[in-house]
Amino acid sequence: MNDRANDRNATTPPSELTDGLDRYDWLGRLAARLPEDALVMATYIGAVSFEWAHHTGEHPRSAHLGQMGDVIGLAVGLALALPHRKVMCLDGDGSVLMELGQLVALGQHCPANLVVFVVDNGCYESIGWGPGGRRLSATASSTDLAAMAAAAGVPHTANVTTFDELDAEMELAFTRNVCSFVNVRTLPGHARVAPRQTDGFEDKYRFVRYVEQVEGTQILHLARQDRQLMKGQNPNH
Amino acid sequence: MLEHAAGEALAGLKEAGIDFVSGLPDGWQRNLHELVEADPEIQYAPVCNEGVGFSICAGAWLGGKKPALIMENSGLRVASEYIARISLGTGVPVVLMLSYRGDVGETEHWGIPHGIVVEPLLDALRVPYLIVRDPALLRRSIKRAQRISEAQLHPAAILISGDCVWND
Known part of the structure; x- marks a missing residue:
């Protein structure tokens, strides 16, 4: 059971938001453990993106392309397209809550090469503080995302509250091939690094060029006719 | 869809190089979903939400696939949030295959609002589209939609209606 289950006050900074891991620290530990040949689907705005990019040195294997409600969906598609490659998804509790159909798709298609880590800080931190404190999300009180993922059919789910548990889940995530959903209880706290200065278009090109390189394939076809004409082929088809 | 039209649509998808299809089956394109699901050259990922x-x-x-999303035009309203976020925000191409419920000839009252909304919504999302009412035009229309989708790195749509779905 969720140990935050009895507090439903949506505005007062509650004592239960003092449990969980420091986001910057646990993202750093995750970045250090990530296999070199893995791909990452993450958000491209907000503190998670800024801190992840800082820890990973803006490595192009991380797609900072997801937004509220679509990060897991994007990761499912990426994992289904590249079943031989480990894909890690980095999402937030507010984003998962916005589109719970993503959990259904995750459980339904269950890509064995996909592991989802959720930064669950129990609040909508990116919108800032009001007079009553942070705005809490449903995970602060009533909703257990890992339990929902399990109910949707995801074969391995976990709630992480300590670094030891995080280490154990990372070991499982990166040494075996099982579709997994790991919800990491995270302390609220503002980003410790500066905002990123790229938009989704630049991030898209950077990631796609990287996938083209490591997969030895061509994804972008922006001048197909010119290419065919230069080869003496008829482009009209 | 009429069986012949569904066959033409499948042929169009394959000739366009589409190798990944997601979507939510509807009454008109149900048989196209079934053809796609049975086709070994296309990876099929059905969903409960467009x-x-x-x-x-x-x-x-x-990840290198050429995707298409097959759905009723009502599904465009559900998908529009993510078309805006992903495609308007980052530039990703997906071919949209939409049943044009509410087109002239519609028999069902519930289809009317779907018809009213779909074209203005496609325009709002800056998604170019072709309305295909002749099965003979399906194949080349799908290929053309896929071509512009790749060239502009943004979705393009096919609205399916008329003689593709009615035999009157």
Whole structure:
């Protein structure tokens, strides 16, 4: 059971938001453990993106392309397209809550090469503080995302509250091939690094060029006719 | 869809190089979903929500697939949130195959609002589209939609209606 289950006050900074891991620290530990040949689907705005990019040195294997409600969906598609490659998804509790159909798709298609880590800080931190404190999300009180993922059919789910548990889940995530959903209880706290200065278009090109390189394939076809004409082929088809 | 039209649509998808399809079956394109699901050259990922289906298609494109999303035009309203976020925000191509419920000839009252909304919504999302009412035009229309989708790195749509779905 969720140990935050009895507090439903949506505005007062509650004592239960003092449990969980420091986001910057646990993202750093995750970045250090990530296999070199893995791909990452993450958000491209907000503190998670800024801190992840800082820890990973803006490595192009991380797609900072997801937004509220679509990060897991994007990761499912990426994992289904590249079943031989480990894909890690980095999402937030507010984003998962916005589109719970993503959990259904995750459980339904269950890509064995996909592991989802959720930064669950129990609040909508990116919108800032009001007079009553942070705005809490449903995970602060009533909703257990890992339990929902399990109910949707995801074969391995976990709630992480300590670094030891995080280490154990990372070991499982990166040494075996099982579709997994790991919800990491995270302390609220503002980003410790500066905002990123790229938009989704630049991030898209950077990631796609990287996938083209490591997969030895061509994804972008922006001048197909010119290419065919230069080869003496008829482009009209 | 009429069986002949569904066959033409499948042929169009394959000739366009589409190798990944997501979507939510509807009454008109149910048989196209079945053809796609049975085709060994196309990876099929059905969903319960067209918005999630669009996200999955976009992720598949990032991994090197050529995706299409097959759905009723009502599904465009559900998917529009993620078309805006992903495609207007980052530039990702996905071919949209939409049943044009509410087109002239519609028999069902519930289809009317779907017809009223779909074209203005496609325009709002800056998604170019072709309305295909002749099965003989399906194949080349799908290929053309796929071509512009790749060239502009943004979705393009096919609205299916008329003689593709009615035999009157």
